[in-house]
Amino acid sequence: MTGGTTRPTIGALPDTTADSPLVSVALTWLVWTLFAASVAALAVRTQIGGPWQVPGVVAVDGLTVLMWVVVTFFGGIVLSYSRRYMAGSSHERRFFVAAFGFTTLVMALVAADHVLLFGLLWVAMGLAMAELIGTVSGWEQARAAASVARRYFLASSALLGVALTALWWTTGATTISGVAAAADTLGGAAWVIAAGALVLAAMIQSALVPFHGWLLSSMTAPTPASALMHAGFVNAGGILLVRFAPVVTVDATLMLAIVAVGAASALLGKLFKSVQSNVKGELGCSTVGQMGFMIMQAGLGFFGAAITHLILHGFYKAYQFLSAGSRVARESPERKSSPALGAGDAAVTLATGLAGGALFAVLTGKGTAADSGLLLALFVVITTLHASRNAVQQASLPTAVRYGAVPLVFLPAIAVYALVYRAVSGVLSDLPVVAAPTELTALHGLVAAVFLAVYVVTEAGVHKRSGRLYVLLLNAGQPASRTVLTDTEDYSEY
Template sequence: MSGSTSKPAVGALPDTTAERPVVPVALTWLAWSLFAASVAALVGRVRFGFAPEIPGVVAVDGLTVLMWVVVAFFGGVVHSYSRRYMAGSAHETEFFLTVFGFVTVVMTLVAADHLALFGLLWLAMGLAMARLIGIVDGWEQARAAAAVARRYFVASSALLGVALAALWWATGATTVSGVAAAADALGGPIWLVAAGSLVLAAMIQSALVPFHGWLLSSMTAPTPASALMHAGFVNAGGVLLLRFAPVVTGDATLMLAIVAVGAASALLGKLLKSVRPDVKSKLACSTVGQMGFMIMQAGLGFFGAAITHLILHGFYKAYQFLGAGGGIERTSPAEKAKDATGGFRVLDLAVTLATGLAGGAVFVLLTGKGTSVDSGLLLVLFVVFTTLHAARGAVGHAELPAGVRYGAVPLAFLPAITVYALVYRAVSTLLAGLPVVTAPTELTAVHGLVAVAFLAAYLAMEAGVHERSRRLYVALLNAGHPSPGTVLTNTGEYDDGGA
């Protein structure tokens, strides 16, 4: 113990009507202007085929305008939220400049066509996020967390650089679109280096296991920066795989490997979440799991589903982080005691199973996926699984009357699945001009093994097997522990840092 005492942190909220630096106000206005312009670009794309380009440098397509709207919206929300959150901070102006810079870099990245420009913007995106993580220079843990994140992001950029150089060497193309057009001729060791590097770069960016350490060490980031990170930054792995889908879909074995690593992260994210004590760390572990699902959908050949997942997850996770204070209140001991009352009865199981199967049927009916003997069956299986998991949690709320629980669960989740399926169809339609949006693979025995292993592991977790194994529990604690230098040991240090 250092023996120091922390200063009181309780006081009146800043007066947002008082005189404030002009930069946050101007950048917030600009952020929402970008959103309005992005919506106009999306409408122009849908109605009039809006597709401007600077040949060989940038090209606007369906993915570009879609990500413009999503990223600009999150940027606007974070700017507006931060007006009060960062009020009075010594780093307020720098924070707003960095957030706005990050948003503009990402919006340029999704339009970049030149390989060198794409690689440089990928690096700039990572460096901007590392700066947001360590925005409080006087806080030792923040500096350490920024250094950890920066190492991961530079490694991701280096791998991407290797992939882009290998693709240029193999195809002679200097643009993303040129590589896609020549992808059919790829093969051999150069293709393996390029494809493997692309997948590893995406895994690092999306914080998949075993590269999740930077995300769990990033808790020093201001809460609005965390929202931007989890809602936008980690999703770049899915965008990368879609941009270079013609490269990674050329080999069924590689696609199967992508499914396997995605499934492993989906499961381990859930396991790590179960042993974390604080709300933000739980949300970070949840992101690891959700990014696993996103990468797994890409591995199944359904890139439209992966983009749909990252968009919906982004909205959900931004809400979760910006409302993290309410999450702490909802997980108080009194609330946990109420949730723990009652048991999971036979009728609960019947309603949960019926809701899950009905959700899968709705998805098949609206999207047409799962009607052929290919990887679409696994996509539907995971939709059923996700619905089952959500319905089980809702049915388990014992404080609600039984009639309300059993009637409300299907009435709530089936419309949600309907919305998801319709959004998926809309996203797939918007992405239709890309070289590869849907590339279902032939089902193999290994796909079956992955599905069975996933289901068995999930059932074991629900049964609490990991909680009864002391060795496994300790292993999960260690695997989910952030880098030692980033851990806050004295709350006074946080107060002194001025965050």
């Protein structure tokens, strides 16, 4: 072009200490203030204990203060990051208000004792997350993604409403603590309805298969919103099962079913991830798998382990999403996929896993008796070893060094997992049920055997040899078509 001028559309990065709008600054500092207060509450609670409650309305226990610390920490990190990420966006204020509202709603949810208050906060939490998913309302795809998520969340809320109504009808209790106290009287059709609805509500909220569609369709959300979603929102399914542990532990068959659906999601999430072609898609499928591990731990009766897993996964996934941009910059089209599990890799992995399992058993006492603790140790070893191997593989180390690096990363990681588990279990000691290990049955053995077989086949890359399986996995791991933003020029408009 001649005789014309080009107006730049992208300027220098803003100075967030000076250029951030007042609302963004105020809400960010308010969340960090809530974090400091939550840490103080956790310290006081640990030392003093005792009931902190408004009878019949709210009850602050170990789970409450622990989740306050976790949620406000993630909220503070996300809002601090977003002051630069959302700078200049016409949706900045809307995003910060929604993110702050979501954080406070979760804080209220984990303190709620009245079943009606709990149910209303569950609905509000879902609507706030749908708002974050649809933040960039100028995109038709963002509006569609928010609509998809909203339908799933309302379905989850309706199921929770059914469960709470059935529990109130059966026990006459209007509080969660009252339901827990009357758990010994539960049974019959009303319990089946309540327990089944609770599990389904948890599955939807945690994006377990076959309810994973809303999570994979949520990629129109700003990356900080995705971090908050994957590090916090999906954990609500585990919190729900922990809160109503006295209800779901009534019957061993239901607990086995929870293990089975968790195992299915853990495996399918891993398989879906193997056919994804974008970073956020991979992270979304990883979350589906990790939530499967969390639900499995609850199904085995180790609710403290489920909370431990959701906390550690939250830290990991928040980091992964907030650093997703730099990961894209480092990769190139020529980069090869991770190598399949070879003989040398298999030997090192097996030996490392056995050593890690023994270390976990020594540090926690789980896995030393013929109960579901054996499976807990197995699944913790698998998920921690998988994360450790991925970390080592991404470092692009020579083969000989990689073999030695896996145990160097894995053994400290599983020791940290075990110590955090012990600490979390101590904080949760005032809950009605923290650990209720179930007796191992042949069906438990079958679930574990199938899980191990599919996991090994996947690690060996055997599943990649089938074109039909590839297509099935690709289709099952796709977001809703109307939520996919195909015109990259649209990115520049908002």
